[in-house]
Structure formats: structure tokens, C-alpha cells
């Protein structure tokens with residue numbers, strides 16, 4: 001069976017009839033993709049101490065950030081009381097009927113609506129809405145035995161029209177992907193040169209906040225928390241993982257790119273990261289986080305990424 005309910009919370013999606021060389025596991029907490037295997041190799045990081053009982057966001061995989069990135073900097077913002085990164089990553093999502101299941105691709109979809117929020121969340125986000133999330137595992141047409149992973153978030157404002165007293169709502173959204181790397185010191189992010197970014201580490205240290213990326217190939221040497229703004233969608237974004245492969249990140253609808261690794265001290269303070277875990281991952285996250293997007297009643301917007309594994313022909317970057 002290409003789609004298997006492993007338990008109450010986890011859905012296994014397999015592309016191959018025999019064995020799990022190409023597979024994905026989706027957890028109903030936050031619709032978090034917690035595993036992606038391509039050609040038999042795990043590509044996502046999941047902390048050994050991640051909390052999986054729904055009491056907090058899952059540390060690893062691809063958590064979904066919505067409707068708020070981080071904490072609102074303005075204490076008067078209507079979302080100021082939301083916990084960091086909003087509610088989507090902690091709510092329990094509902095699986096829909098599988099949409100596609102053939103030799104080329106397997107696809108599952110999950111959703112939440114306003115009915116899945118608790119009273120506090122609904123007070124802060126008092127709108128009719130639906131978030132649909134499609135997770136699609138497809139055969140890689142160019143590389144035998146590999147798979148491509150697409151994750152696609154569709155945001156729908158289900159309010160009546162503005163004429164009927166409906167409301168537009170503001171949102172930020174982010175696909176917060178934790179890529180597994182053998183050693184983050186050997187990982188490189190390519191495709192951000194010339195882009196302006198907010199350095200959140202420098203902001204915390206009271207330094208200059210907006211900078212322009214000068215590195216053709218960004219190397220991680222310690223705590224890194226950068227929000228690259230308005231990175232053109234045609235811009236190729238690559239993560240060179242340091243193990244003879246790279247991951248190409250193709251984006252749809254997400255102009256901002258966050259690069260995050262907590263570094264040693266912050267990682268040590270995070271109970272849901274196992275010791276020295278900061279060496280094992282790099283987050284490259286795509287979405288809308290610079291400003292809020294305003295979604296009128298009755299409208300939908302899409303945020304998607306497609307991840308493809310390629311041989312790394314330039315390992316000396």
C-alpha cells in the first residue's frame with residue numbers, strides 16, 4: 001500500500017511497491033513532514049528528543065509557520081499574543097482522501113479550518129479559513145531511483161465577501177524545512193548573493209540589522225538566523241549538503257528565504273534538540289515573512305516548494 005496509516009498520528013507515503021527507498025512520513029501534529037527518504041537516504045533532520053505528542057511543535061522535518069513568523073515585533077499587533085510561529089504547527093490536522101496514487105507520484109492532503117482552533121486561537125484569528133496542505137512524492141524523471149518532494153500550502157479566506165461584512169485577514173507563512181546534513185560546517189547555501197537580509201543574530205546583539213549578502217556560497221560558522229527578502233522566484237536556490245549531493249529548492253509564491261541554525265549555545269538551551277544536534281541540520285525556509293500578506297474574503301493563495309536531489313558537481317564551493 002503506498003499510503004499507510006502507521007498509527008493515530010503518522011501517515012507513511014511510499015513511492016515504490018517494494019521497500020521504502022522513496023518515502024515520506026507526515027505527522028498530524030502540524031501536518032509536519034517528519035521524514036523524506038530519497039534513494040534510500042533520509043534527507044530531513046528530526047531531533048531525537050522531538051516532542052511528538054502534540055503538546056508542542058515538532059523539532060525537525062517541515063513544520064508549518066502560519067499566520068505569524070516569530071513573535072510580532074509590535075506589541076499592539078492583533079497577533080501579538082500568538083506563540084512564536086503561530087498555530088498551524090501545533091494544531092492536529094485532518095487527512096483527506098488521497099488524490100493521486102500511481103506509478104509516478106503519490107500525494108496526500110491534510111487540512112484544518114477555524115473549527116480546529118481552541119478558544120484563545122480563535123479569539124486572535126477570528127476568521128473563517130481553510131489551510132490545505134498537499135504533500136507529493138514524485139519519481140525524479142532525471143535521476144533514477146530518486147524522488148522529488150513537493151509541499152504546498154493553500155490558504156483560503158472563507159469569509160463572506162467584503163460587501164457582506166466579511167474581512168480580509170493578514171498572514172505570514174513559512175515552510176520551515178530542517179535539512180539533514182552530515183556536518184553543517186561543510187554545508188553551503190548557493191543562490192543568495194546580492195540579496196538583502198535581516199540578520200536576526202546581529203539584531204539581538206544590537207548591531208546593524210539589514211545587510212547585503214556578499215557570499216556566492218554561504219557557509220555556516222556558528223549561530224545563523226537570516227531573513228533574505230524578496231529573493232526572485234526565478235532565482236535558483238541550492239543547499240550543498242557536503243555529502244556529494246545538493247538539494248535544489250524550487251519555490252512557488254514564497255519570496256522570502258530564512259536560513260537558520262541555532263549554533264552551540266542556543267542549541268544547548270533547547271530541550272527538544274539532542275546534544276550537538278546543531279551540527280546535523282540546516283534550516284532553509286521559504287515563505288512570506290517580511291510583511292503580512294492581506295488575503296481578501298473568498299480568495300486563496302499558494303505557497304509551495306519542490307525539493308530535488310542532484311549530484312554535487314562543485315564540492316569545493
Ligand SMILES: O=P(O)(O)OC[C@H]1O[C@@H](O)[C@H](O)[C@@H](O)[C@@H]1O
Nearest residue numbers: 084085176200225226258260285
Ligand atoms: O524554536 P522555534 O520556535 O521552532 O524557532 C526556531 C527558529 O526558527 C527560525 O525560522 C527563526 O528565524 C529563528 O529565529 C527561530 O529561532
